[in-house]
Amino acid sequence: MTRTGLFSTIPEDHRDRLMDLGRDVAFPAGARIFEEGSKADRFWVLHTGAVALDLHVPGRRPAVVETIGAGELLGWSWVCPPRQWHLxxxxxxxxxxxEFxxxxxxRLCEHDPALDHALLTYVVGTIGHRLRSARTxxxxxxxxYGSGEPR
Amino acid sequence: MTAIPLPYRVVETRPETADTVTVRLEPVHEALPPFAPGRFAMVYAFGVGEAPVSVAGILPDGGLLHTVRAAGAVSRALCALAPGAVVGMRGPFGTGWDLPLAAGDDLLVVAGGIGLAPLRPLVQAVLAAPQGHGRLNVLIGARTPDDLLYRGELDGWARPYCGITVDRPGAGWRGRVGVVTTLLDEALFSPAGTTAFVCGPEIMIRATARDLLHRGLAPDRILVSLERNMHCATGHCGHCQLGPLLLCRDGPVVGYERAEPLLSVREL
Amino acid sequence: MGTATTDSACVLDRDGLDALVRVLRARGRTVVGPTQRDGAIVLAELESAAELPYGWGVELEGGHYRVIRRDDEAAFAHSAGPQSWKNFLLPQRVRQWTADRGPDGELTVRPERHDPASYAFLGVRPCDLRAIAIQDRVLTGGRHKDDAYRARRDGAFLIAVECTEPGATCFCVSMGTGPAAGPGYDIAMTEVLDGAGHRFLARAGTAEGADVLAELPHRAADPATRTAAHEAVDAAAGRMGRTMPPVDLRALLAGTLDAERWNDVASRCLTCGNCTMACPTCFCTTTEDVTDLTGDHAERWSRWESCYDLDFSHLSGAGPVRASGRSRYRQWMTHKLGTWHDQFGSSGCVGCGRCIVWCPVAIDITEEAHALHQEALDKDSPS
Structure with a gap:
């Protein structure tokens, strides 16, 4: 997803309605934005800075599995049950x-199937991209041994 | 000097990572013709054999830097060399990075793993003549923070951007984690006037090129460095074929408009 | 035909051929030509023309080779045998240089001296004459030259003998390499055997060729011999045992990399590499580094290698690029007929048929090309 990902893939009139629901937020370096297992009730699109996604490992520091940066979607666990953060x-x-x-x-999507579709397309695209990256x-x-068999 | 190795002396070795060493070589007597970024030498470890190694540094006194990763018998022998040892050198061979092609352009230098080594002299050439180009972006992917090459130099490469991402962060890593293409969102370039230089494992090259095409770079402005088995480096032994290309002669640096259809064929 | 003019043509009889070998040997040349040995027509050093395979022919098919007695005494009525001239010009094993390490670690590398035998090749078939030209282009026509090959090649004197008895596996007409001799010979000959006797129409392609001919007992070429020679070669052109599909083979191979046919041929191919050893243009080599017991003396050798070897495409740390037999057969055939054009400006196939004859399972490059062509046609016009 590019820097303008969310805003470029959604048709303009729908986008304006979506943007009305958003608010500008800031997190200092080191802030925990959400915790694994807690309720996934919001999401973010990053303007600046980077966020590390981590997995809780008992008795150790959290293991960072990926970082995401400007322009990217932070959080998609709210889309489907159980609506808990998995990282x-x-x-x-x-x-x-x-922040949304x-x-x-x-609720907005329930009344606007076109927006619903555009938003879901964007979220699925993001998930697909991260899945490909993880597989790579x-x-x-x-x-x-690179990608091959040791000799 | 393409048939018979010339003796070069190891004057310095610098461990880069647990399995990778940068050696500085100086001619014992006669020097090879001048190298250019992206071209390679056949480096001979006495009695063991030769391996193709891209030049990682071109020094004004005729010295050369090579960054070698211990992967096979020859590279293991080269990594084990101590200052004073003598190796045989043939070269320079192959196509280099076509920097003049990128005159005036923004530059994207994208490296994966040991792929940073052949790009280092390119970055240095750009830094030495910054007026010839637009913005320099260096994007580096590494396995872990400990596998990063040239750590002491990277700060000076951000003109304006040098990003690093790793596959597996260790404790204390506060940088990016993920594939190298995610750094493209942070790089500063206008796709229509950008030339990209890409080196790394073939999967990484293809993923990067796909992303760059998607962002609007022309395929012939994406230069990639490819690897195949090499024995003679003079186009006579047939090992380095990739379809119509003899990579020791027509490569290793190839425009993506030529590489793409070849890399998409399995086992070519 | 080459640089020779028909005016320089002359006629030799068998005594003339005897004299030819004598004169070449007297000039210090090692004469190599066909001779019948161990049930095959092999290429070997000849002490006299009497060793030529007079009266022997060959019976060829896919995976099949047999020498047969002929009704006549023809010397060159056989087509390609198990070897080709590359066995002499690009020997199977060549030392490239030696290196010594001194007590202080100094490295001294000594190039190999190139003082090869001064060969005369007697009986170079037109297909093989082209094969030599193709290897010349590969090994000495690019930016880097193989000096050892060039030395052997520069010293070689080539006596082409046009083809009048093509084999069942021959297809030089499809490849444009025969049965008449193309350029590159010092002397070209056409064997004529009719009521007027056993004789050879000969002409020189170089000054040295003319010198040699002048030393031999000969007579001026008569119209009857000229006509008989022309007719014999023309007739041979119509008796090719195999053909290639009449299409642009380079384009055919470039467009069929994903063809089903590769799976079919892969199910038969043993990846033994016989075709690459027998092929007169296959040039691939590998390097061997050896040391003696002291560890201070090392040598670099090159030796023939086949693209069918699994190790051929081995990448350090990543294994072979071409792991399947399918990809290795495809590499060989697409290179030979297709990408050779991209790399060296011509086809790599001369239509000699050796790869067909010496394949233990009778894989036939012409049959495979026809099948690829048919598959491409079927794909373009689905029924």
């Missing part, structure tokens, strides 16, 4: 973002 999120650097209340957005990293391309 934690922490601001790596000072972050500014648009998931309930309000879902699964290959351990830069590892001692």
């Amino acid at each position: 934690g999120a922490e601001a790596v650097s000072p972050v500014r973002a648009w 209340d998931a309930q309000e957005v879902l 990293r699964l290959l351990d391309l830069y590892g001692p």
